[in-house]
Amino acid sequence: MRVSRRRWRSDLRFAILDAGHRVGDAWRARWDSLRLFTPARFSALPGLPIPGPPDAFPTKDQVADYLQAYAEHFDLPVMLGHRVTSLDRDPGRGGGQFRLTVNGRRIHADHVVVATGGTPRRPVFASDVAPEIVQLHASEYHRPDEVPPGPVLVVGAGNSGAEIALDLALDPAGGHSVRLAGRDTGRIPLITGRWYWWLIHHRLNVDTRPGRAFARVKDRGTPLVRIRPRHLTRAGVNRTPKVTGVRNGLPLLLALVVSTVLAIAVGALTFAAVARRSGLAQGDE
Numbered sequence: 001m002r003v004s005r006r007r008w009r010s011d012l013r014f015a016i017l018d019a020g021h022r023v024g025d026a027w028r029a030r031w032d033s034l035r036l037f038t039p040a041r042f043s044a045l046p047g048l049p050i051p052g053p054p055d056a057f058p059t060k061d062q063v064a065d066y067l068q069a070y071a072e073h074f075d076l077p078v079m080l081g082h083r084v085t086s087l088d089r090d091p092g093r094g095g096g097q098f099r100l101t102v103n104g105r106r107i108h109a110d111h112v113v114v115a116t117g118g119t120p121r122r123p124v125f126a127s128d129v130a131p132e133i134v135q136l137h138a139s140e141y142h143r144p145d146e147v148p149p150g151p152v153l154v155v156g157a158g159n160s161g162a163e164i165a166l167d168l169a170l171d172p173a174g175g176h177s178v179r180l181a182g183r184d185t186g187r188i189p190l191i192t193g194r195w196y197w198w199l200i201h202h203r204l205n206v207d208t209r210p211g212r213a214f215a216r217v218k219d220r221g222t223p224l225v226r227i228r229p230r231h232l233t234r235a236g237v238n239r240t241p242k243v244t245g246v247r248n249g250l251p252l253l254l255a256l257v258v259s260t261v262l263a264i265a266v267g268a269l270t271f272a273a274v275a276r277r278s279g280l281a282q283g284d285e
Contacts, residue, residue, distance in 0.1 A: 019083035024064030037225040130249030149175030157182030169235035187224040
């Protein structure tokens with residue numbers, strides 16, 4: 001949207017291809033309790049603020065509605081229901097153009113901006129988990145009632161994993177005992193002052209040395225923003241070592257094997273799973 005709005009002010013011909021039925025559907029499909037990790041004032045796109053208090057953290061549906069309103073406000077050429085299934089350079093045109101397969105037909109473009117976000121990934125050992133253990137990726141999780149009652153292991157302790165663990169632990173219906181597996185990723189102080197978020201957005205980016213160092217840290221797990229470790233503790237979430245594999249169909253942690261797990265929930269774009277069954281066994285380390 002940001003790039004398109006700039007192109008909108010130029011003479012370039014362009015289009016935004018979106019597989020959804022409405023602008024923002026990718027956000028609407030996320031879990032119900034999801035909110036932005038940064039305040040609204042620092043999350044808006046150029047030219048149109050996000051409605052509501054500037055220091056609030058918009059819900060995922062508010063973000064989706066904002067994106068839809070943004071496209072309408074600037075009359076951006078969004079082509080809904082257009083799914084791109086392949087992208088490469090066209091050797092028949094000297095490699096100077098890109099070719100895309102969109103809804104089964106080929107189109108060409110001089111420039112392409114890929115803004116699809118991350119691709120859900122599961123570790124290779126996920127297929128070895130016992131079939132009676134329910135597995136959900138963060139992209140598939142929506143609410144606690146989708147997870148069978150009983151012990152739950154959330155794999156991945158970054159923002160998504162921590163928020164899903166807290167969502168399950170605070171479920172009014174109860175019935176879930178939650179473990180959060182993964183190393184402590186640290187946390188970012190929640191300061192709403194302009195200088196702090198300006199630093200995050202304008203200095204800790206890939207164009208600066210500190211920003212690139214910060215990106216390498218994020219690759220090992222994003223520091224928590226809204227959630228604090230004490231929130232997890234108060235909700236009854238138990239922290240465990242990271243998952244290193246599977247033994248006899250059960251998740252193998254760095255120091256033990258989960259033996260009482262009924263569902264596995266995978267957080268973020270790596271393996272955050274929700275699981276159900278019974279037993280913990282000692283690992284090799």
